[in-house]
Amino acid sequence: xxxxxxxxxxxxxxxxxxxxxxxxxxxxxxxxxxxxxxxxxxxxxxxxxxxxxxxxxxxxxxxxxxxxxxxxxxxxxxxxxxxxxxxxxxxxxxxxxxxxxxxxxxxxxxxxxxxxxxxxxxxxxxxxxxxxxxxxxxxxxxxxxxxxxxxxxxxxxxxxxxxxxxxxxxxxxxxxxxxxxxxxxxxxxxxxxxxxxxxxxxxxxxxxxxxxxxxxxxxxxxxxxxxxxxxxxxxxxxxxxxxxxxxxxxxxxxxxxxxxxxxxxxxxxxxxxxxxxxxxxxxxxxxxxxxxxxxxxxxxxxxxxxxxxxxxxxxxxxxx
Amino acid sequence: xxxxxxxxxxxxxxxxxxxxxxxxxxxxxxxxxxxxxxxxxxxxxxxxxxxxxxxxxxxxxxxxxxxxxxxxxxxxxxxxxxxxxxxxxxxxxxxxxxxxxxxxxxxxxxxxxxxxxxxxxxxxxxxxxxxxxxxxxxxxxxxxxxxxxxxxxxxxxxxxxxxxxxxxxxxxxxxxxxxxxxxxxxxxxxxxxxxxxxxxxxxxxxxxxxxxxxxxxxxxxxxxxxxxxxxxxxxxxxxxxxxxxxxxxxxxxxxxxxxxxxxxxxxxxxxxxxxxxxxxxxxxxxxx
Numbered sequence: 001x002x003x004x005x006x007x008x009x010x011x012x013x014x015x016x017x018x019x020x021x022x023x024x025x026x027x028x029x030x031x032x033x034x035x036x037x038x039x040x041x042x043x044x045x046x047x048x049x050x051x052x053x054x055x056x057x058x059x060x061x062x063x064x065x066x067x068x069x070x071x072x073x074x075x076x077x078x079x080x081x082x083x084x085x086x087x088x089x090x091x092x093x094x095x096x097x098x099x100x101x102x103x104x105x106x107x108x109x110x111x112x113x114x115x116x117x118x119x120x121x122x123x124x125x126x127x128x129x130x131x132x133x134x135x136x137x138x139x140x141x142x143x144x145x146x147x148x149x150x151x152x153x154x155x156x157x158x159x160x161x162x163x164x165x166x167x168x169x170x171x172x173x174x175x176x177x178x179x180x181x182x183x184x185x186x187x188x189x190x191x192x193x194x195x196x197x198x199x200x201x202x203x204x205x206x207x208x209x210x211x212x213x214x215x216x217x218x219x220x221x222x223x224x225x226x227x228x229x230x231x232x233x234x235x236x237x238x239x240x241x242x243x244x245x246x247x248x249x250x251x252x253x254x255x256x257x258x259x260x261x262x263x264x265x266x267x268x269x270x271x272x273x274x275x276x277x278x279x280x281x282x283x284x285x286x287x288x289x290x291x292x293x294x295x296x297x298x299x300x301x302x303x304x305x306x307x308x309x310x311x312x313x314x315x316x317x318x319x320x
Numbered sequence: 321x322x323x324x325x326x327x328x329x330x331x332x333x334x335x336x337x338x339x340x341x342x343x344x345x346x347x348x349x350x351x352x353x354x355x356x357x358x359x360x361x362x363x364x365x366x367x368x369x370x371x372x373x374x375x376x377x378x379x380x381x382x383x384x385x386x387x388x389x390x391x392x393x394x395x396x397x398x399x400x401x402x403x404x405x406x407x408x409x410x411x412x413x414x415x416x417x418x419x420x421x422x423x424x425x426x427x428x429x430x431x432x433x434x435x436x437x438x439x440x441x442x443x444x445x446x447x448x449x450x451x452x453x454x455x456x457x458x459x460x461x462x463x464x465x466x467x468x469x470x471x472x473x474x475x476x477x478x479x480x481x482x483x484x485x486x487x488x489x490x491x492x493x494x495x496x497x498x499x500x501x502x503x504x505x506x507x508x509x510x511x512x513x514x515x516x517x518x519x520x521x522x523x524x525x526x527x528x529x530x531x532x533x534x535x536x537x538x539x540x541x542x543x544x545x546x547x548x549x550x551x552x553x554x555x556x557x558x559x560x561x562x563x564x565x566x567x568x569x570x571x572x573x574x575x576x577x578x579x580x581x582x583x584x585x586x587x588x589x590x591x592x593x594x595x596x597x598x599x600x601x602x603x604x605x606x607x608x
Contacts (some may be wrong), residue, residue: 293423
C-alpha cells in the first residue's frame with residue numbers, strides 16, 4: 001500500500017514537467033524544492049539522527065559549489081567530476097571540522113559550527129583567487145547532460161534534481177533501518193549508554209558528519225551548475241545555513257519525511273514572498289521563517305512529521 | 321612606527337575590548353544562570369543600536385544622553401523575551417531551547433531589514449565625535465567613552481552580582497535551582513532577572529557602540545560571533561572570564577587589523593577560538 005502510493009507519487013513527479021515546461025516560475029520552484037529537500041536530508045543525518053545540531057552547513061554547500069566551479073574554471077574539468085570532487089571536499093571538510101568540534105556538546109557544538117562557518121564566509125570574501133566578494137561566473141558551454149548545463153529548456157534540471165533527491169531519500173531510508181542508523185540514534189538519545197555498549201561516539205559522529213557534509217556539498221555543485229554564478233553571499237552566508245537547518249526542523253528532524261515536508265512548506269513561502277515583495281530586498285521569507293521556528297520550538301518541537309505521527313498514534317490507540 | 325600610534329591602537333583595542341566584554345558578559349550571565357545560550361544576543365545589540373540611532377535622528381538626542389533609556393528599554397525587552405518565549409521552552413528538549421532563540425535571531429534580523437532596509441545608518445557629529453588631546457596623544461573620544469562606559473557598567477554588574485542579596489540569589493539559582501527554591505528563592509524570577517540584566521548589558525554596549533559604528537541588520541551577527549569567542553575563551557558562565565577575554569580579543573583584533581590586513585582582522589580571533597576548543601575547552605576561568 002505504502003510502496004504503491006510512493007510509486008504513484010514518483011510517476012506523477014515524472015510527468016509534472018510536461019505541464020510546467022512553459023511555466024518557468026513553477027518549474028524553478030519544483031527544482032528548488034527538490035534541492036532543499038536533499039540539503040535537508042543531508043543536515044538530518046547529522047542533526048536529526050545523530051543529534052548534532054549544526055548551523056554551519058552552508059559551509060559544505062559553499063565548498064561543493066566552489067570546488068566544482070574552480071575545477072571547471074581553472075582546470076577545465078567536467079562538472080560531473082566536479083560533483084564527485086565537491087562532495088568529497090565537503091565530506092573531508094566535515095571531518096576536519098568535526099574532529100575538534102565533536103569534543104563540544106549541546107550549545108557549545110552549535111556555537112562552534114556557527115563560528116567555523118562564519119570564518120569561512122569571511123575568508124572567501126577576502127580570497128581573491130576564488131573571486132572574493134565578486135564571486136565566480138561559470139562560462140556558458142554547449143548545453144547537454146555531459147556539461148550539466150541547460151539554457152533554453154530547464155526541464156532536465158528538474159529530472160536531475162529529482163534523481164538526486166530520490167537517491168538521497170533512498171539512502172536515508174536505508175540508513176534509518178540500518179545498524180549505523182540505530183547506533184546514531186543511540187548516541188543522540190544517550191551517549192553514555194551507547195559508549196558503554198562499546199560504540200565509539202567520535203568515529204560514528206565523524207562518519208555521520210562526512211555523509212551529511214558530502215550530500216550538502218553535492219547539492220552545492222548542482223546549485224552552481226543550475227545558477228551558473230556563485231558568490232559567498234549566496235552559498236556561504238549564515239542565513240543560508242539557517243535555512244538548511246530549518247527545512248528538517250520544520251518538517252521533523254530525525255525522520256525520512258521531515259526534510260521533504262519542510263521543503264514543500266518553506267520553498268513556496270520564500271518563492272512567493274519574493275514575487276510579492278520583488279526587488280525590495282526585504283527578506284520577507286526570513287521574517288516568516290524566524291517566526292515559524294519560534295512557533296515550532298514552543299508548540300511542536302518534533303516538527304510537521306510529528307503532527308502526522310501524533311494523529312496516527314491516536315488512531316491506532318486501542319483502549320483497554 | 322611611533323609610540324603615539326601604538327598608544328592609539330592600544331586604546332582603540334581596549335575600547336573595542338570593553339564593548340566585546342560587555343556583550344559577552346550579557347551572554348555569559350544568561351548562560352551561567354540558566355544554561356541557555358541566547359542565540360539572538362547579537363540582535364539585542366542591533367536593536368539597541370537602532371534605538372540609539374533613531375533617537376538621535378528623530379529628536380537629536382545624543383546616544384550618551386539616551387544610554388540609560390536604552391538600557392531600561394532593553395531590560396524590559398529581555399524580560400519579555402524570557403516570559404513570552406524562553407520560559408515556554410524550558411521544559412522542552414535542548415533542541416527546542418536552541419531553536420527558540422535561534423528563531424528569534426532570524427526573526428529580529430529579518431524584521432530589521434524589513435523595517436529599516438539593508439542600509440547603514442550612523443550617528444554623525446554626536447557629542448562624542450572628535451578627539452581628545454591628552455599630552456602628546458590624540459585619542460578618539462568615542463573609544464574613550466566606550467572604555468569609561470563599559471568599565472562602569474561592568475563594575476556596577478559586579479557589585480550587583482557579587483555584593484547584593486539579589487546577586488546572591490541569582491548565583492544560588494545558577495548553582496542549584498532546586499536547592500535555591502527550597503531556600504525560598506523565586507528561581508523563575510531570577511531567570512527573568514538574568515535575561516533583563518543580560519539584555520541591559522548588551523543595550524549599553526550597543527548604545528556606546530553607536531557613537532562610532534554604523535548600524536545595519538547584520539551588525540549583531542558580526543559582534544555576537546566575537547562574543548561567543550570571548551565567552552568560550554573566558555569560560556562559559558564566568559563573568560570575570562568574559563571581561564578578560566573581551567579585552568584580549570579587542571586588542572588582538574585591532575593589532576591584527578593593523579599588522580595583517582583589515583579585511584582579515586577577525587581571522588586570528590576565530591583561530592584563537594579553535595585553539596581554545598582544542599587545548600582548553602573549559603576556557604580560562606570556566607567550570608564546565
